[in-house]
Amino acid sequence: MAKQIEVAGLDAYYGAHKAIEGITMTIEPRAVTAFIGPSGCGKSTFLRTLNRMHEVIPGARVEGKVRLEDQDLYGPGVDPVSVRRTIGMVFQRPNPFPTMSIYDNVAAGLRLNGRFSKSELDGIVESSLKGANLWNEVKDRLQKPGSGLSGGQQQRLCIARAIAVRPEVLLMDEPCSALDPISTLAIEDLISSLKRDYTIVIVTHNMQQAARVSDKTAFFNLAGQGQPGKLIEMDETSRIFTNPGQKATEDYITGRFG
Amino acid sequence: MTTVQTGIQPISTSRRVKDRIVHVLVYLAFAIAVIPLVSVLWLVIKNGMHRFDLEFLTHSMRNIGARDAGGGAYHAIIGTLEQVSLASLIAVPIGLLTAVYLVEYGSGGRLARSISFFVDVMTGVPSVVSGLFVLAFWILALGMPFSGFAGAMALSILMMPVVVRSAEEMLRLVPNDLREASYALGVPKWRTIVKVVLPTAFTGIVTGVMLAVARVAGETAPLLLTVFFTDSINNDPFNGPQMGLPLYVFDQAGRPTDTAIDRAWTGALTLILIVMLLNLVARLIAWWRSPAKRGS
Numbered sequence A: 001m002a003k004q005i006e007v008a009g010l011d012a013y014y015g016a017h018k019a020i021e022g023i024t025m026t027i028e029p030r031a032v033t034a035f036i037g038p039s040g041c042g043k044s045t046f047l048r049t050l051n052r053m054h055e056v057i058p059g060a061r062v063e064g065k066v067r068l069e070d071q072d073l074y075g076p077g078v079d080p081v082s083v084r085r086t087i088g089m090v091f092q093r094p095n096p097f098p099t100m101s102i103y104d105n106v107a108a109g110l111r112l113n114g115r116f117s118k119s120e121l122d123g124i125v126e127s128s129l130k131g132a133n134l135w136n137e138v139k140d141r142l143q144k145p146g147s148g149l150s151g152g153q154q155q156r157l158c159i160a161r162a163i164a165v166r167p168e169v170l171l172m173d174e175p176c177s178a179l180d181p182i183s184t185l186a187i188e189d190l191i192s193s194l195k196r197d198y199t200i201v202i203v204t205h206n207m208q209q210a211a212r213v214s215d216k217t218a219f220f221n222l223a224g225q226g227q228p229g230k231l232i233e234m235d236e237t238s239r240i241f242t243n244p245g246q247k248a249t250e251d252y253i254t255g256r257f258g
Numbered sequence B: 001m002t003t004v005q006t007g008i009q010p011i012s013t014s015r016r017v018k019d020r021i022v023h024v025l026v027y028l029a030f031a032i033a034v035i036p037l038v039s040v041l042w043l044v045i046k047n048g049m050h051r052f053d054l055e056f057l058t059h060s061m062r063n064i065g066a067r068d069a070g071g072g073a074y075h076a077i078i079g080t081l082e083q084v085s086l087a088s089l090i091a092v093p094i095g096l097l098t099a100v101y102l103v104e105y106g107s108g109g110r111l112a113r114s115i116s117f118f119v120d121v122m123t124g125v126p127s128v129v130s131g132l133f134v135l136a137f138w139i140l141a142l143g144m145p146f147s148g149f150a151g152a153m154a155l156s157i158l159m160m161p162v163v164v165r166s167a168e169e170m171l172r173l174v175p176n177d178l179r180e181a182s183y184a185l186g187v188p189k190w191r192t193i194v195k196v197v198l199p200t201a202f203t204g205i206v207t208g209v210m211l212a213v214a215r216v217a218g219e220t221a222p223l224l225l226t227v228f229f230t231d232s233i234n235n236d237p238f239n240g241p242q243m244g245l246p247l248y249v250f251d252q253a254g255r256p257t258d259t260a261i262d263r264a265w266t267g268a269l270t271l272i273l274i275v276m277l278l279n280l281v282a283r284l285i286a287w288w289r290s291p292a293k294r295g296s
């Protein structure tokens, strides 16, 4: 079910401000692609253009092409809601629905989109929680509120919620930045196992993390304050971290940046 | 020359004195604010308890002579309950939908700003004016009879801005993260509002609605002009004059006998109790709906 994403000549704006410019890349299926780059270079913005979440912000718009296999995501008549159903997202800060129990949180995407029988839901909730490595910790308190979990558990709950709707692609925006090393490790393990079924894109500020989990790495940078962010290079992770093609990439990953 | 002070200093005397003075002022202000509240409550309870009996709650004023003791406010209680329920039935959906529009769809556009402006204007409308409006429009121009429904319309005009403002505030408090989380699951915007945003703001909205109900339940002037008076029971809010508790208090208090004055006090006490009871019910609903109930 994993699919390939092709991006060509993509620009994204916030009102009159151009945040990213001319991005062209191919994101491979059944692999983890990491986005790295300095703060403000447009990684989150680019990630959000991939599932049409960018246009949710008032005044924000996108130019260029994004293709999921043979489908143009920004083509005329494409429903952004169905795009988001196909391309799931996990946010930087865990954001479980506070009014819902753990069970309802995982079932939310399914319930809000259609009808499922109780037994179907039970099965999907269990497999999603298992997929997110959370089942053993919460199986006895599925009816308790999701906000009663620890930060790391909440983040895994959000991952379970995202995979419960069976997306083809999973986008993660710094999913571990609010977590301790143990929870981070749990989520990294999870990413490695999810890779079998999904196309995964992860934004991270943690070089070791990018090196550990990803197959491909893309480095973004901006020329200066107020300039749009650009893709500097994208290659096999092992190459980016040992023998990058660009001087800027080498400076960034070795910490000689700015 | 000023010297830059370094290190940890003891609190200076002037700061100590200022702290004392402000402390005293704050407590004084609190006491001054509470005195009228408590004394009103105490007076109403003291004077109202006297006639707060079964007869008062189950009988109307029909066939009660000017000097007779007895009689009750059953007709007024029925009237108030029906009028306030009808007013809420009109004002809460409209107010809530307006707030949803302002927060979720309007996003600072021209229409949203003008609606916001008119809501502010409506907040300042004196209650008599809303009564006059319904009198002029509904009763005089359209030739409808005096009725509980006409009163409910006048009350709903007063309720609406309160509901809009409080609901708007509560909806704005819902973190944007939750909306985005829902969109990212492929949930359409309207379902996100219904299933995620409104439930999250539910407790606050209920509180706001209760405040609005409490505000209009005690209104006399608009009722005077729209439901008129009666001493008999009228269960039909759409036809003929009704009574309301504030009207009842106003009416009885204007009569010269002690028995009537007693009834007025008891009427006021009943009104306070009804509002408090409604508040309690709303709190129970909010508690029952909150995730905290399910334990954490």
Ligand SMILES: Nc1ncnc2c1ncn2[C@@H]1O[C@H](COP(=O)(O)OP(=O)(O)OP(=O)(O)O)[C@@H](O)[C@H]1O
Pocket: A014, A017, A019, A037, A038, A039, A040, A041, A042, A043, A044, A045, A046, A057
């Ligand atoms: N909602 C918004 N409205 C206006 N401008 C925005 C908005 N969000 C981001 N920007 C701008 O777009 C540019 C890129 O921001 P973005 O959040 O994509 O950076 P990032 O690479 O994710 O940074 P970080 O690593 O700090 O998360 C920045 O200049 C930022 O100021």
Ligand SMILES: [Mg+2]
Pocket: A043, A044, A045, A173
């Ligand atoms: Mg970011």
